[in-house]
Amino acid sequence: MTNLHRLSIRELSEGLQQGKFSSRELTQHYLKRIEKIDAQVKSYVTVTPELALNQADAADAAIKAGNATALAGIPLAHKDIFCTQGVRTSAGSKMLDNFISPYDATVVVKAKEAGLVTLGKVNMDEFAMGSTSESSYYGATKNPWNLDYVPGGSSGGSAAVVAADLAPFATGTDTGGSIRQPASFCGLTGLKPTYGRVSRFGIIAFASSLDQAGPMARSAEDCAYLMNVIAGHDAKDSTSVDKEVDDYVANMNATSVKGLRIGIPKQYFNVAGLAADVKARVEESLKKLEDMGAILVEVDLNMVEAYVPTYYLIAPAEASSNLSRYDGVRYGYRCENPVDLMDLYKRSRSEGFGEEVKRRILIGTYALSAGYYDAYYVKAQKVRRLIQQDFLKAFEQVDVIAAPSAPTTAYKIGANLSPTEMYLGDVYTLAVNLAGLPAINAPVGLDDHNLPVGLQLIGNYWSESQLLSIVHQYQQNTDFHTQRAAIAEENA
Numbered sequence: 001m002t003n004l005h006r007l008s009i010r011e012l013s014e015g016l017q018q019g020k021f022s023s024r025e026l027t028q029h030y031l032k033r034i035e036k037i038d039a040q041v042k043s044y045v046t047v048t049p050e051l052a053l054n055q056a057d058a059a060d061a062a063i064k065a066g067n068a069t070a071l072a073g074i075p076l077a078h079k080d081i082f083c084t085q086g087v088r089t090s091a092g093s094k095m096l097d098n099f100i101s102p103y104d105a106t107v108v109v110k111a112k113e114a115g116l117v118t119l120g121k122v123n124m125d126e127f128a129m130g131s132t133s134e135s136s137y138y139g140a141t142k143n144p145w146n147l148d149y150v151p152g153g154s155s156g157g158s159a160a161v162v163a164a165d166l167a168p169f170a171t172g173t174d175t176g177g178s179i180r181q182p183a184s185f186c187g188l189t190g191l192k193p194t195y196g197r198v199s200r201f202g203i204i205a206f207a208s209s210l211d212q213a214g215p216m217a218r219s220a221e222d223c224a225y226l227m228n229v230i231a232g233h234d235a236k237d238s239t240s241v242d243k244e245v246d247d248y249v250a251n252m253n254a255t256s257v258k259g260l261r262i263g264i265p266k267q268y269f270n271v272a273g274l275a276a277d278v279k280a281r282v283e284e285s286l287k288k289l290e291d292m293g294a295i296l297v298e299v300d301l302n303m304v305e306a307y308v309p310t311y312y313l314i315a316p317a318e319a320s321s322n323l324s325r326y327d328g329v330r331y332g333y334r335c336e337n338p339v340d341l342m343d344l345y346k347r348s349r350s351e352g353f354g355e356e357v358k359r360r361i362l363i364g365t366y367a368l369s370a371g372y373y374d375a376y377y378v379k380a381q382k383v384r385r386l387i388q389q390d391f392l393k394a395f396e397q398v399d400v401i402a403a404p405s406a407p408t409t410a411y412k413i414g415a416n417l418s419p420t421e422m423y424l425g426d427v428y429t430l431a432v433n434l435a436g437l438p439a440i441n442a443p444v445g446l447d448d449h450n451l452p453v454g455l456q457l458i459g460n461y462w463s464e465s466q467l468l469s470i471v472h473q474y475q476q477n478t479d480f481h482t483q484r485a486a487i488a489e490e491n492a
């Protein structure tokens, strides 16, 4: 069977349960594809064939015994930010290149309990800071649609593996857009859940009040299957919320697009850097939703100019605090031959962290320092509240809010944007994390260079089910999500 990598999660589940193919066959199929294609895409940091085949055999045994869960035996790739017991967890950093995690993240535990098979760990920007995956210690991952372009970031490896058919779905994390933007750049569906919906336990921390894990896959339905596995309260994460979890798969058609009020923030469509072809594809997708019965309503989101500066104070501030644990003493990289303790700290951190991470530690430390704390950090927190209130006001009028996921399509590898240019590319995703809201990216066509464009739908708190359902119905009426990246076509 050569076409196993083309099957949806539902089809994989049915095929496995009906004995059309075994998990071992399926897993071997993916491992062979990785061996054949990944030298070009460079999406995996660590492949775990032994672990995968052991898990596959266990799933096959459970299926035979008739006590397997629905997803047992289906392969999955984890962003290399999720701690995996006995397997290197690098966060894309030299600092953690030698770190073998002694425990599993809750998301990883839940995936194991569901019988999913771990293919390996995939590339990302160092400590999830970036929008291209180029800041990884392991080098850049390529965009499967065109290998000269980036897959986006920071979950670029997660997007690339799915787009190149090197894993049926993948986990990602989103602190300021890192699920939605790479999903947009690689033509995938990716969901950033409400803050607190998915446990952060065992996820290497970047900015704790913004970080959230979610699924990246080809379709809303595939994302829903993974959400059913990873969502839920966790006593090990005090910010995870003890609230009933929806059955995202069963609710796939629960929200009607007919009569759905979609807010169009006019300020978003006047952003200077918004590319014409991105704007055109997004507007076409909104027209399509309107044809399906949605009502488009103009809304005001007035704080757009504050998004980038607010996020780029709060995220580095939290990062500077979180990353202080990498001191060369406890775990991770340690410099050679330190002359004294100060030298050990200094050189371990200077040599272990990359440029972007250092930049953020400096910004964050500055913003939190005694003389500037009120002027920068406290002020940013106040603006953050205003941004949240702006959204809540809009949700009094509409059910969801539509926006591009990014102002452009993928950048060329090595384009070498300045930090500010790069940060401005996050304008459409950051506010969602600042407010703690859920949002989804759906592919809505290609630009003039045949690179994917994404539509973002932002929902009110706990509306993951609704967002998945809306995108599912859009995908029943369109075929953008079935278009395949060039390298996937060449290796069909």
Ligand code: GLN
Pocket: 128, 129, 130, 131, 153, 154, 173, 174, 175, 176, 177, 178, 179, 206, 315, 426
């Ligand atoms: N691009 C944003 C940043 O560099 C978002 C990253 C993320 O969501 N992890 O911070």
